[in-house]
Amino acid sequence: MATTLPAAVTAAQTGPARAEVLDQVARLTDLEESVIEQMRAEVLGAPTRGVVAYGEYQSGGWWTTSLMNHSGDPHDVVIGDGRPQRTSLLEEMPATARFLDSLGLDFMYVRLARLEAHSYLWEHRDYAELRETGRHRLHIPLVTNPSAVLVTAGARVHMAAGALWRLTPSQAHGVCNTTGPDRIHLIADVYADDAYHALAARPHLRDGDTADLPEMTGADRAGLLAQAGQLAELGFITAAEQTLLRAFYTYTLPEGGAYDLIAELHSGRRAHADVNRWREAKAHLLARP
Template sequence: MVTTLPAAATPEQAGPGRAEVLDQVARLADLEESAVEQMRAEALGAPTRGVVAYGDYQSGGWWTTSLLNHSGDPHDVVIGDGRPRPTSLLEEMPATARFLDLLGLDFMYVRLARLEPHSYLWEHRDYAELRERGRHRLHIPLVTNPSAVLITAGARVHLAAGSLWRLTPSRAHGVCNTTGPDRLHLIADVYADDAYQALAARPHLHDTDAADLPQMTAADRAGLLARAGQLVDLGFPDAAEQTLLRAFYTYALPEGGAYDLIAGLHAGRRAHPDANRWRAAKAYLLVRP
């Protein structure tokens, strides 16, 4: 199932500005095309799109369903520690079950995650159980497109199909799918053991995987705030806030910079309860370990 493993990448080999990106997201191995195709077919044929969970972290359009969890119910998607068992959905996906078994990893939770077009996972850190030592997150893209990207460490990264990727959620990050079609990933949370260490021994990125985001200029900031203010004046405060939230996917902002823009917008209009609400949202979504 796992094929080519390139030589391990050092920070120097990662190229200028890439060491921080490689620390957060990396290819670990290439996968056999036939295995990916079989899993893709099973995922696309799944009888459910899943459920919306962790709603505070997204714009809407992000659906998950479980393949390995603690209850066996595929709609139980709130991850947690423990020894999982196959859900009723995985029992209908033999190629995926075989792939997971052949990886030989110590699984904590496995899900299918679908991100619809025009959807965003807002800037956040992942849940506390993944920030503790000995837990890691793997992504296997099954369906994707160039507009489906991860934003982390000031860069835009496209997780291409055909590889197994590691995502480290220690830094704030976000995901978007701006044009579609749906982005469909197999996400496995695993415990560190010898099998994982062997799989993760050669992290790397291709030259075209990541692109640096530009810095926001004073003119950029003024223009964004002006557009957001116009939307508020027209009676569309939610649209104004989402305009500023999406700045995270366009510019290399400081951590929480998009939330600061929204709080500043409301504070400048003397809407202090709204400003405080977004300051609290920033603290909640970017909570540190």
């Protein structure tokens, strides 16, 4: 499954900022290209695109379908604790099933996630609804492009194909695919055990995997609020809000800073119900597990 890793950047070789990114997202091992190609072919030939779930987290354009869950129905995609079974979709994907078996991991849930062009998953935390700890999320990019990035800890991270990545979803993060084509990842939520710890023993990033986002200046902030305010005055409330939500992918902001910008926009409009709605959204989307 794995190939020899070239020189990589580890936590010991980084400053505090890069170490924070590495703690949240990292490469674990390279994968054989033939394995990726076989899984990619199965995914692209799948009979379903998936379903839209977790709508409050996204702009639209994020579709998921399950390969391992508790019901066997591939359209049951809301994750939860338990011992999963193969879905009917995975039964039709022998190469993907062999790959998952080869990992020897204790799975909680396995999904395919498709993010269309010009789509966003807004800043959020995962696992807030789950009680236990000791879970980890693995990403295997199957189809991607340079504009499809994860944003976390003030940095953009492109999770390149050809590797198995670890994400710490209990930390605030967001995803965007600004130009396309579609980004398709196999996402496995697993429980910590000896097999996982062996797989995750050498987290690393390579040069070029990450890029720091600039700080937002006062002029940047004023310009964004003015742009959003003009849209709101014309009645394009959703467009105004999404203009500010996208700031998370452009600037280094404090946690929840994009939601605070929206609350400030609506406060200036004296739209107090909207202020409260976005304060509640911030608390919900960024809830700690």
